[in-house]
Amino acid sequence: MDYPATPYNEELIVRYLLGELDEKEQVEIEDHAFQDEQYMQSVLTVESDLIDEYIRGEIPADRINQFENHFLASAERRDKVEFARTLATVSAEQQVTQAAPIVRLAPPVRENALLAFIRSLNPVAAFSLAAAALILVFGMVWFAREGLRSRTQLAQQQAEQREREAQQRLEAERKRNEEIAAQQQREVKEGPTPPTPQPSPETPAPPTAVATLVLLPGLSRGSGGVPTLTVNPMIGTVRLLVGVDPQDDYPRFKVEVRNQNNKLVGGQNNLTLRKTKAGRTVVVDLPASKLTPGRYELALKGLNEGAVEDLGFYYFDVQKK
Amino acid sequence: MATETNPDDLPAATNRKWSLTQEAFDRLLRCLADERDAAAEKYLEIRRNLLKFFEWRGCPFPEDHADETVNRVARRLTEGEEIRNPMAYFIGVARLLVLEIVKARAKETQALGEMGKVEIVESEDPSEARLECLRQCLQDLSPENRELILGYYQGEKGEKIENRRKLTERLQVPVNTLRMRALRLREKLQDCLQKCLAAAEM
Numbered sequence: 001m002d003y004p005a006t007p008y009n010e011e012l013i014v015r016y017l018l019g020e021l022d023e024k025e026q027v028e029i030e031d032h033a034f035q036d037e038q039y040m041q042s043v044l045t046v047e048s049d050l051i052d053e054y055i056r057g058e059i060p061a062d063r064i065n066q067f068e069n070h071f072l073a074s075a076e077r078r079d080k081v082e083f084a085r086t087l088a089t090v091s092a093e094q095q096v097t098q099a100a101p102i103v104r105l106a107p108p109v110r111e112n113a114l115l116a117f118i119r120s121l122n123p124v125a126a127f128s129l130a131a132a133a134l135i136l137v138f139g140m141v142w143f144a145r146e147g148l149r150s151r152t153q154l155a156q157q158q159a160e161q162r163e164r165e166a167q168q169r170l171e172a173e174r175k176r177n178e179e180i181a182a183q184q185q186r187e188v189k190e191g192p193t194p195p196t197p198q199p200s201p202e203t204p205a206p207p208t209a210v211a212t213l214v215l216l217p218g219l220s221r222g223s224g225g226v227p228t229l230t231v232n233p234m235i236g237t238v239r240l241l242v243g244v245d246p247q248d249d250y251p252r253f254k255v256e257v258r259n260q261n262n263k264l265v266g267g268q269n270n271l272t273l274r275k276t277k278a279g280r281t282v283v284v285d286l287p288a289s290k291l292t293p294g295r296y297e298l299a300l301k302g303l304n305e306g307a308v309e310d311l312g313f314y315y316f317d318v319q320k321k
Numbered sequence: 322m323a324t325e326t327n328p329d330d331l332p333a334a335t336n337r338k339w340s341l342t343q344e345a346f347d348r349l350l351r352c353l354a355d356e357r358d359a360a361a362e363k364y365l366e367i368r369r370n371l372l373k374f375f376e377w378r379g380c381p382f383p384e385d386h387a388d389e390t391v392n393r394v395a396r397r398l399t400e401g402e403e404i405r406n407p408m409a410y411f412i413g414v415a416r417l418l419v420l421e422i423v424k425a426r427a428k429e430t431q432a433l434g435e436m437g438k439v440e441i442v443e444s445e446d447p448s449e450a451r452l453e454c455l456r457q458c459l460q461d462l463s464p465e466n467r468e469l470i471l472g473y474y475q476g477e478k479g480e481k482i483e484n485r486r487k488l489t490e491r492l493q494v495p496v497n498t499l500r501m502r503a504l505r506l507r508e509k510l511q512d513c514l515q516k517c518l519a520a521a522e523m
Contacts (some may be wrong), residue, residue, distance in 0.1 A: 019379050027416070030377070034370050034408055043377075045500045048507060056477055070379040077376060083511045086447040090455050091474045246385040247340055279384050 013046040018063060019070035051084045075275075209234045211288070214281075215298060215314040216243040226295070232321040235288045240316075241281045242300055244273060248311045250302030255284045257298050265290045270303070291318045345395040352398055353407055367391075367411050374412060378419050386422065390415045454517035458510050465492075466506055473503040 015021050016029045033040040053059050054067055072078055213229045229238065242255060256267040266286040273280050282300070298314040353367075354360035371390055375383035393414050394404070404410045459467055469488065476484045489499050 017377060026378075030374060030412065031409075033373075034412060040373075041501055041504065042497075045504045048504055052474065058478065073379040073381050074376050074383050075381075076372070076383055079515075080511070082447070082451075083507075083514060086451045086455050086514065087470075087474055087507070087510065089447055090452060090459065091471050094471050094475075245341070246388045 010046055013043055014050060017043075017047055017050060017071060018066045020066065048080070048084070051081055052088070055081060055085050055088055210237045210239050210285075211235045212239045212241060213316060214241045214243070215316060216279075217245045217312060217314075226315045226317055228317040228319060229291075230319050230321050231288050231291060238286045238288050238291060240284045240286065240298065242284065242298065242314060244280045244282060244300070245311070246280065248300075248302055250304050250309075250311075252303040253282045253311075254301040254303055254308065255282060255298060256301070257284075257286060257296055259292070259296055260294050265296070293319050339392065339396050341392045341395055345399045348398050349391070349395045352404055363407070367408060370408065371411060371415055374415050375419070380419060380422050381426075386415070386418060390418055393418070450521060451514065451518065454514050454521070455510065457517060458513035461513065462506065462510075466502075469499075470503060470506045470510065473499070 012021075012025075013029065016026060021029070029043070033043050050059070050067075050071070054064075059067055072081065209232075211229060211231060213227060215227065231238065240255075240257075244253070251272075252269075253271040253273070254267070254269050255271060257265050259265050266284075268284045271282040271284060274283055275281075295315060295317050298316070300311045300314065302309045302311050350357065350360035350364060353363040368387055368391065371387035372383045375386045380386050390411060394407075394411055397414075398404065459470070462470070469492065472484055472488050475481065485496065485499065489496050492499065494502070
């Protein structure tokens with residue numbers, strides 16, 4: 001191996017992640033991590049453990065400042081902390097729901113003492129005691145059943161509520177997709193907009209699924225490695241996440257999509273940047289019906305005070321399934 | 322293609338007089354591997370490592386810094402520089418960039434008369450949307466993986482250690498394997514959560 005043999009030392013990695021090491025030690029850890037996948041994984045596990053310690057308040061007070069100022073400097077790290085917080089909450093919920101009811105057994109009764117006590121009672125008192133015990137047992141059983149029934153009802157209500165919410169989300173998503181598709185059709189303006197056919201009971205439901213394609217600057221701009229989008233009949237909208245180079249700093253963007261015959265098939269104006277998993281992107285939706293099989297060219301333009309500048313061209317292929 | 326940017330408009334650490342062109346990017350890929358797909362894969366790996374590097378070094382914008390590193394390497398290639406070990410070369414350039422970033426931040430801090438503290442907004446409890454998404458993502462895992470990830474993060478301090486010890490016994494794996502599996506599941510869940518939230522936003 002041509003990297004310095006940094007031993008797996010958790011404390012050393014923690015100090016590295018908190019920015020407490022000198023340059024030479026930092027370089028050793030980084031070189032080791034970038035050349036040895038297992039060591040890289042070790043750094044990442046220590047990192048995630050450190051995040052968990054932070055959200056549980058287990059980080060020593062003298063390290064909290066370093067953690068917040070150095071470790072949490074980037075948005076990516078703050079996202080990881082946010083995720084850890086969510087996972088801890090859900091994990092705790094599961095612990096509560098999964099935990100079996102704790103039945104604490106009463107310490108074994110000293111039989112002789114109890115028997116001696118019962119025997120010492122007269123028959124009326126003994127009968128009363130037995131009746132009281134019986135009522136107590138029935139009462140406990142009744143309370144237990146009622147409790148169980150309430151919990152079951154509550155769980156059922158929660159499940160129903162969740163199902164209702166899911167249905168509402170689904171409905172909202174479906175409506176939004178339809179609106180996007182309609183808006184795209186209006187914007188493309190290839191001709192007079194045909195009246196939207198009203199779905200009849202016999203007409204099959206319109207395709208509502210959304211297919212997403214990420215076009216990265218550098219990778220999708222060249223001739224090689226052109227990404228392919230497969231469109232099946234269920235897809236109503238194609239969502240393109242167009243990566244924008246960091247130096248392309250414009251308040252607004254415009255996207256035009258053309259087919260092989262240089263015919264405009266879709267596009268959108270006045271788009272703003274979004275931070276997505278794919279980085280800085282502009283998002284454009286196209287009705288899938290506009291995309292027949294073949295190669296497409298997407299032109300990204302920057303808009304600034306009336307001026308339009310070409311920023312890049314991205315290519316993608318469409319195939320139908 | 323990308324346009325020239327006025328260097329005066331940018332902070333010192335991100336000044337650019339040169340922009341990545343298609344030709345320069347193609348040359349960069351050729352330097353990584355002969356075959357285009359292999360080169361693209363190598364490029365993505367290098368970029369991933371650069372992101373981690375800038376994150377580890379406490380830089381505020383890992384994505385932008387990684388892109389700037391790529392630009393600088395591509396520029397050196399167009400100037401005729403020969404690169405034998407691309408990963409080491411990229412990291413070397415990234416280290417120089419970190420020095421610039423640190424310097425620029427120190428200047429800004431001084432100018433602002435502050436101690437350079439990052440504003441940490443005390444996080445509230447996760448929103449119901451986040452929780453619901455994560456619950457759904459957990460449901461998509463196999464029962465064994467679900468048990469692993471929940472068991473791994475349950476409990477505090479001593480209890481947590483005990484939970485993990487029991488998990489290693491039950492799954493019959495060494496503790497390091499358990500940690501790696503938990504990490505992979507955690508990454509998978511975080512990815513799923515982000516997709517779920519993005520879908521809910523759209």
